Amino acid sequence: MLDLLPPVLVPEHGERLTRDAYKRDFGERDAAIRDADSWKLERLQHFEEEGSPSRDALRRGEWATALRLLEDRRDALLATAREDTRKGHRFHRVRVVEKPLSPYLQWELHSHRQRAEYGERIRVVGAEQVASVERAGRLPEIVVLGGDTLFQVLYSKAGATLGSVRYTDDDLVGSWENYIRRLYEAGEDVRSYFEREVAHLPPPRTL
Structure with a gap:
């Protein structure tokens, strides 16, 4: 169990961004990163992502098509990996998982x-590892980008992106980076977790 309390976020100390402004600002800052790490904390168990043919197939209940479309993006993932290597950008992601897995999470x-x-x-x-720090509510969805910008990503109840609150205070950004790093250190590599807990599952049932 991880008992470390997350740093406090005060929305009034950040800048609220609409969905379009968030995507634009994130893209510009991401493209400018050089020789730095980024950290992401994912807590919600369902998102309504846009612009993903594979996600659209899942929504339609077409599991085999959803997996095939994931395979079709390998060239794009390779190109992104090479670009990150060129820039010295290392991206870390912590995914909190509840069981049984939601169709989205599977x-x-x-x-x-x-x-x-x-x-x-x-x-x-x-x-269960973060249950003790969630008595007052779930952990937020956080991206610490390049060590100097923190986005608290905001979602609707249905899981659609509404925008974000952007923070640039160095102490707050550093505190959240360290917090996500602690979660990361306590986590399990997604590949071993997948082989044990996910690979054998039947196609999820979707509405």
């Missing part, structure tokens, strides 16, 4: 396992 773990094959550093933390 699909996402297939995606994450594939991303790990191309060098993305992804570890899984069980929801």
Whole structure:
């Protein structure tokens, strides 16, 4: 169990960004990263992602098609990995997992396992490991980008992206980077987790 309390986020100390502004700002800052690490904390168990043909296939209940479309993106993942290597950018992801797996999460773990094959550093933390720090509410969705910007990503109840709150205070950014790093160190590599907990599962039932 991880008893370390997360740093406090005060929305008034950040800048609220719409969905489009968030995506634009994230893209610009991501492209400018050189020789730095980024950290992401994923807590929700369902997202309504846009722009992913594989995710769209899952939504339609077409599991085989969803997995085939993940395979079709390998060239894009390789290109991203090579670009990150050129820039000296190392991306780390912590995925909190509840059981039984939601259909979305079962699909996402297939995606994450594939991303790990191309060098993305992804570890899984069980929801029971963070239960003691979630008595007042779930951990937020956080991205610490390049060591100098923190985005608290905001979602609707259905899991659709609403935008974010952007923070640039050095102490806060550093505190959250260290917090996610601690979770990462306590987690399990997504590839071993996938082989034990996900690979054997039947196709998920979707509505």
